[in-house]
Amino acid sequence: MKLFFSLFLLLFLVQCKESPSEDKARAVVNSTNEMEAPKVVDSLTVLNKNLILDQLKGVWFYNQNPFNGYAVKYYSDGTLKEKIGFINGKREGVAKRWSENGVLRWQVNYEKNKLVGTYKTWWENGALAEKSTYKNGVLEGEQQHWYDNGQLAKLRKLVQGKENGMQQAWLKNGTLYVNYEAKNGRVFGLKRANLCYQLEDEVVVRNDVVKR
Numbered sequence: 760m761k762l763f764f765s766l767f768l769l770l771f772l773v774q775c776k777e778s779p780s781e782d783k784a785r786a787v788v789n790s791t792n793e794m795e796a797p798k799v800v801d802s803l804t805v806l807n808k809n810l811i812l813d814q815l816k817g818v819w820f821y822n823q824n825p826f827n828g829y830a831v832k833y834y835s836d837g838t839l840k841e842k843i844g845f846i847n848g849k850r851e852g853v854a855k856r857w858s859e860n861g862v863l864r865w866q867v868n869y870e871k872n873k874l875v876g877t878y879k880t881w882w883e884n885g886a887l888a889e890k891s892t893y894k895n896g897v898l899e900g901e902q903q904h905w906y907d908n909g910q911l912a913k914l915r916k917l918v919q920g921k922e923n924g925m926q927q928a929w930l931k932n933g934t935l936y937v938n939y940e941a942k943n944g945r946v947f948g949l950k951r952a953n954l955c956y957q958l959e960d961e962v963v964v965r966n967d968v969v970k971r
Contacts, residue, residue, distance in 0.1 A: 800844035800852055803828030807841065817872050818848035825849075834859050844869075858883055867893075882907040906931050916941075 807830040810819040819826045825848030832841040838861060843854040850869040858864050862883055868876040873896035880889040886909050891902040897920040904913035910933065916924030921941075928937035939948030 798846055798851055800829060800846060801827040804831055806830070807832045807843075813848075816848075819845055819850075820848060913937075 805821060805826075805828060810821055810826055810830055812819050819830070821828075826845045827847065828845060830841075830843050830845060831839065834840050836859070838859055839857055840859075841854075841856045843850055844852040846852075849872045851871065852869060854865075854867050854869060855863060856865040860883065862885060863881055864883070865880050867874055867878045874893035875895065876893060878889070878891040878893055879887065882888045884907055886907050887905055888907070889902070889904050891898055892900040894900075898917045899919065900917065902913070902915040902917060903911065906912050908931075910929070910931065912929055912931075914925075914927045915922060916926065918924075921944075923941055925940050926937065927935065929935050939946050941947075
């Protein structure tokens, strides 16, 4: 009996020891199941206005070389306004923008200048205003917008940047006033307004982000 218990305990300890390494390996496997090293932005930080953009290449230069580091902007009182990372002259990693009051208003992720993953904006009171997902620079999946009181305002479903599935919008009093299904370029249901409207005071910088 003691021998059986000892073997069981040994097997359990071996399994526990191996689990972390498996998790670590998965953390660096990309969508094509290939191992890749994590990208690290250089610690060098410069003012955004000192970068020069080659619009044809989509590359930012600093001292005549593709920039590696962080570009920042400040308000007139010295409060941080924006921070964006660059690798080989292209935007990479998490980018953030703040209001003059220091409130985080915008946070996105880049891979070689393209938006990827979660895109978020916040109201000045700190409430979440928008949550979207990007894949290779294009909206994909569910897009949600909220009023500044936390109430859901819009719910969109997108595939490769185009509406696909149920699209809904609510007034601030909670009344549903847009409710339709988009399928193969056609609309089925109640469509009283364009879902691409902007809520008052909502931070929308998407076009600037994509084109720059």
